[in-house]
Amino acid sequence: MRAMMPRLTFLSSALLALSIFTTTSVTGTVPAQAQQSPFDAVIKVNDQAITRYEISQRARMLQLFRAPGDPEKLAREQLIEDRLKLDAANAVGFALDDEQLMAGMEEFAGRANMDAEQMLGSLQQAGVDPSTFREFVRAGMTWREYSRGRFGPQINIDEDDINRARLSVGNETSVRVLLSEIIMPLASGDPQTIQERANRISQYTSEAEFAAAARRYSATESAARGGRMEWVAVNDLPEGLRPVVLGLGPGEVSDPLPLQGAIALFQLRDIEEIEQPEREYEEIEYAAYYIEGGRTDQTLARAAQIDADTDTCNDLYGIAQGQPERVLERGSKPPAEIPDDIRFELAKLDPGEISTGVTRAGGQTLVVLMLCSRTPKTEGEAPTAEQITNFIQSRRLDSYANAYLEELRAAARIVELE
Numbered sequence: 001m002r003a004m005m006p007r008l009t010f011l012s013s014a015l016l017a018l019s020i021f022t023t024t025s026v027t028g029t030v031p032a033q034a035q036q037s038p039f040d041a042v043i044k045v046n047d048q049a050i051t052r053y054e055i056s057q058r059a060r061m062l063q064l065f066r067a068p069g070d071p072e073k074l075a076r077e078q079l080i081e082d083r084l085k086l087d088a089a090n091a092v093g094f095a096l097d098d099e100q101l102m103a104g105m106e107e108f109a110g111r112a113n114m115d116a117e118q119m120l121g122s123l124q125q126a127g128v129d130p131s132t133f134r135e136f137v138r139a140g141m142t143w144r145e146y147s148r149g150r151f152g153p154q155i156n157i158d159e160d161d162i163n164r165a166r167l168s169v170g171n172e173t174s175v176r177v178l179l180s181e182i183i184m185p186l187a188s189g190d191p192q193t194i195q196e197r198a199n200r201i202s203q204y205t206s207e208a209e210f211a212a213a214a215r216r217y218s219a220t221e222s223a224a225r226g227g228r229m230e231w232v233a234v235n236d237l238p239e240g241l242r243p244v245v246l247g248l249g250p251g252e253v254s255d256p257l258p259l260q261g262a263i264a265l266f267q268l269r270d271i272e273e274i275e276q277p278e279r280e281y282e283e284i285e286y287a288a289y290y291i292e293g294g295r296t297d298q299t300l301a302r303a304a305q306i307d308a309d310t311d312t313c314n315d316l317y318g319i320a321q322g323q324p325e326r327v328l329e330r331g332s333k334p335p336a337e338i339p340d341d342i343r344f345e346l347a348k349l350d351p352g353e354i355s356t357g358v359t360r361a362g363g364q365t366l367v368v369l370m371l372c373s374r375t376p377k378t379e380g381e382a383p384t385a386e387q388i389t390n391f392i393q394s395r396r397l398d399s400y401a402n403a404y405l406e407e408l409r410a411a412a413r414i415v416e417l418e
Helices: 053-063 070-090 097-110 117-123 128-152 161-167 189-202 207-217 221-225 242-246 297-309 315-320 340-347 383-412
Strands: 039-043 049-050 176-183 228-233 258-259 262-274 281-292 328-333 352-362 365-376 415-418
Touching: 039 053, 039 328, 049 053, 049 070, 053 128, 070 128, 070 383, 070 415, 097 117, 097 128, 117 128, 128 383, 161 176, 161 383, 176 189, 176 207, 189 207, 189 262, 207 221, 207 262, 221 262, 221 352, 221 415, 242 262, 262 340, 262 415, 281 297, 281 315, 281 340, 297 352, 297 365, 315 328, 328 365, 340 352, 340 365
Parallel strands: none
Antiparallel strands: 039 049, 039 415, 176 228, 176 262, 258 262, 281 328, 281 365, 352 365
């Protein structure tokens, strides 16, 4: 089964928008220093300017949100779409009031277990102006509510639609993928150089090229195999990685993806549907044994000895005996609460197996990660007709809105000045 969906990027269906400064382009000859002003227009969308400052602010925010890909490139694309979305809403007099905007900010911040004030403070400390986030939410909420009003009345859902959706929920098949990986710790060199290298690798289309890069740059056990992994169920991957992988065709490479202290890339080698129900887990139990010194021949040799001396997570208590309690952590967590880099490594393991693909403390601590067990989810109640109706309506609304956005883009005058 080939992946036929287009590439998906993180936050593609989340709240998108940003319009802080709107400046007019300057014509004629100006000094080079003036051309580099942060408030100069670098893109025009239907005579509305997008400034260098806006792009740098959006890019910085995307970095903090850990969005995959080149932050500046993604910022430019999103800001162009923001202008188109706001133009369409403004043309019919649609605008959010202050109460709606605040509710949207609280909703978005809640996804990071914060309130709006905490989110604004955190972003400001990291160099993002509060107005950046405020306008980001304004445009996203505006487009969402405008789309509901424009396309909602066109969506009709009948009993046949509900029955087809109900059957798909009970699908007895699942999807698995064959991936190759490259994971480059940022502590291994200059972060900008590593990001630029990742951007180049993301353009590869040949397995041989990707494998050569994995052998040279990747910091995982699979590097010696050219980054080649075994089959893995899509449902075992971190939630944020699933749409990225499913958006690839065989041979294609993902955009660079941020992990904790590292940048990751994945190449899809194959994808298939198998006669096996999708697995979902209530909790995953794992243990992490920390070795100071990072990824060195000495620490990796120590990890290999631990692997040889242990069969279960209980055996790690003997390894850690007499050492500070902090060197060993063990617990059970719902999958959504497990950090993405750890969740990805756990997806490769059977109970009792070990991974050394994760580091902490800026690459200075090697994590010997062991999977203890997975607790399957018990079957809950079947979704109600109302829940299925809402799901279908949401999917169709997204489809109408995305198609309309493509029409707006095709009809727009978009000029990139640099």
